[in-house]
Amino acid sequence: MKKTLKIVKVGGKLIEDENKLQAFLSDFSELEGLKILVHGGGNMATEIASKLGYETKMIDGRRITDANSLKVIIMTYAGLINKRIVAKLQALDVNSLGLCGADGRSIISKKREVKEIDYGYVGDIEVVNSDFISSILEQGVVPVFSAISCTREGELLNTNGDSVAAEIAKALSEKYNTELYYCFEKKGVLANSMDENSVIKTLDKKMYQDLLDQKAITDGMLPKLLNCFGALENGVKKIFLGDARVITENANATEIVK
Numbered sequence: 011m012k013k014t015l016k017i018v019k020v021g022g023k024l025i026e027d028e029n030k031l032q033a034f035l036s037d038f039s040e041l042e043g044l045k046i047l048v049h050g051g052g053n054m055a056t057e058i059a060s061k062l063g064y065e066t067k068m069i070d071g072r073r074i075t076d077a078n079s080l081k082v083i084i085m086t087y088a089g090l091i092n093k094r095i096v097a098k099l100q101a102l103d104v105n106s107l108g109l110c111g112a113d114g115r116s117i118i119s120k121k122r123e124v125k126e127i128d129y130g131y132v133g134d135i136e137v138v139n140s141d142f143i144s145s146i147l148e149q150g151v152v153p154v155f156s157a158i159s160c161t162r163e164g165e166l167l168n169t170n171g172d173s174v175a176a177e178i179a180k181a182l183s184e185k186y187n188t189e190l191y192y193c194f195e196k197k198g199v200l201a202n203s204m205d206e207n208s209v210i211k212t213l214d215k216k217m218y219q220d221l222l223d224q225k226a227i228t229d230g231m232l233p234k235l236l237n238c239f240g241a242l243e244n245g246v247k248k249i250f251l252g253d254a255r256v257i258t259e260n261a262n263a264t265e266i267v268k
């Protein structure tokens with residue numbers, strides 16, 4: 011029988027608040043079984059870029075990444091945020107290993123082709139090295155991924171954190187029963203973005219399409235849900251979206267179903 015593997019993505023707005031980050035990591039440290047953490051950090055990168063005089067441009071929840079923003083992103087995601095999270099997990103007695111896509115050739119991507127929009131140094135994931143990742147897991151070590159992938163030619167690329175989590179979950183579904191949890195600043199997917207309590211408990215593809223038609227899904231929720239439905243169709247067993255507590259208590263969150 012396959013073991014269960016939980017892949018948890020935590021968004022940038024939760025990790026930039028020290029108290030929220032600590033509470034989340036404490037809950038994460040108590041999760042039983044095999045687990046992987048993927049973190050974002052978009053807000054912090056925007057803030058640091060601005061201090062350096064670089065302007066940030068986002069389209070539909072995705073960052074337009076020029077050469078300067080790429081440098082900021084590598085330093086912020088793979089450096090500051092990733093290493094801080096790993097150190098905090100060590101203090102919580104979770105032996106963890108911080109990675110970006112170049113480490114262990116774990117996430118190989120291709121630079122996104124320019125169509126209507128030039129996203130710049132942004133990667134679309136081609137291969138996840140599931141043998142390498144499972145070899146870490148089987149040693150009892152928890153991989154912590156930043157939202158950076160790497161091309162076969164050795165170029166680091168900014169990669170949406172939600173996509174990193176979904177692609178890891180899909181690739182590891184051959185070896186494990188995978189469950190995907192997206193933790194962000196709302197309680198779940200909202201039917202009405204003005205009403206924090208309009209959480210949709212169960213979201214299927216038909217309802218998703220209706221919400222898209224009504225323009226009730228915008229910004230960062232667009233890549234999140236696109237990734238969720240892609241993951242569900244590619245072997246991922248359970249998917250929940252909610253606030254930081256969704257990993258321990260998912261009754262009030264959104265479950266994605268076919």
Ligand SMILES: Nc1ncnc2c1ncn2[C@@H]1O[C@H](COP(=O)(O)OP(=O)(O)O)[C@@H](O)[C@H]1O
Pocket residue numbers: 020021022023024050052071172193194195196198199200201202203226227228229230231232234
């Ligand atoms: N229908 C919706 N339900 C919930 N959030 C939504 C919805 N539509 C747009 N959003 C926005 O999407 C954001 C989540 O995406 P994002 O900011 O990228 O999160 P994270 O950085 O945590 O991954 C929410 O904070 C909210 O502003």
Ligand SMILES: CC(=O)N[C@@H](CCC(=O)OP(=O)(O)O)C(=O)O
Pocket residue numbers: 020021022023049050051052053055071072073083132157168169170171172230
């Ligand atoms: C290409 C792209 O959009 N990459 C994202 C990666 C970080 C991320 O996903 O961070 P959050 O989870 O905090 O939103 C970005 O640079 O914003």
